[in-house]
Amino acid sequence: MSETNAPVNEAVAALLELQEIDRARDRLHERKEHLPQRAELADVEARMAELTGVIARVQRDADDLMREEKKVEEEVRLIEEKIKSEEDKMYSGKVINPKEVSAIQAEVEMLKNRKAPLEERGLEELEARDSLMEERARLDEELRSLEDEASGIRAKITEAEGEIDRELGAEDGKRADVIPKVPDDTLELYEELRTSKRGVGVGALSNGMCTACREALSAVELDRIKRRAREGEWLFRCEHCRRLLVFQ
Ligand SMILES: [Zn+2]
Numbered sequence: 001m002s003e004t005n006a007p008v009n010e011a012v013a014a015l016l017e018l019q020e021i022d023r024a025r026d027r028l029h030e031r032k033e034h035l036p037q038r039a040e041l042a043d044v045e046a047r048m049a050e051l052t053g054v055i056a057r058v059q060r061d062a063d064d065l066m067r068e069e070k071k072v073e074e075e076v077r078l079i080e081e082k083i084k085s086e087e088d089k090m091y092s093g094k095v096i097n098p099k100e101v102s103a104i105q106a107e108v109e110m111l112k113n114r115k116a117p118l119e120e121r122g123l124e125e126l127e128a129r130d131s132l133m134e135e136r137a138r139l140d141e142e143l144r145s146l147e148d149e150a151s152g153i154r155a156k157i158t159e160a161e162g163e164i165d166r167e168l169g170a171e172d173g174k175r176a177d178v179i180p181k182v183p184d185d186t187l188e189l190y191e192e193l194r195t196s197k198r199g200v201g202v203g204a205l206s207n208g209m210c211t212a213c214r215e216a217l218s219a220v221e222l223d224r225i226k227r228r229a230r231e232g233e234w235l236f237r238c239e240h241c242r243r244l245l246v247f248q
Helices: 008-033 036-091 098-181 184-196 219-230
Strands: 202-206 244-247
Touching: 008 098, 008 184, 008 202, 008 244, 036 098, 184 244
Parallel strands: 202 244
Antiparallel strands: none
């Protein structure tokens, strides 16, 4: 099936070693992708996003109250101006008609009656806004502590990734050493099978069983393989999973 200048035993050992290295690399990639800290980080980030939304709502409510307060203050200011101008008129000495004086007094009284509840409302809005701002300060504090938590987790992820990358580097080095010992056409077939068969391209024949799919070969197939192996053939295909099959 395959022509090679390398000794058969070396090619078999290299192919099996390559499979082990590739499995190790797959596991490392898998581990890197599914670091438990990633789920932790996603959880903290989701809480941060939620909290940011709450903070924006609290701030919007506080801003609405602020606008209301300004409107009330402006109304109060206009009433106070009016009161002052009425009183100025009254104390100017120009108004002497008692009827006119009592009309002004009634007007001032009416204005003061209008002013009092507005001032009350302004005060209530101010207090409500104060408590919203306290709430916002508390939420900001909570958000900062979540941000700290997230940075801590990110640092751990970076560290874990670095560690995995070092291990991957070592496996890559081993792979580069093994590759030249596997014949080119065998390597090509192995890569194809690895892609289509969940990362495993080759199995070893062990106790009449394919180590890749754990299925026992039929007696007929075993006989055939043994006969061909005696004739110098070294690379077979598993009758069950169709992966490459070698004698270990
Ligand atoms: Zn198999």
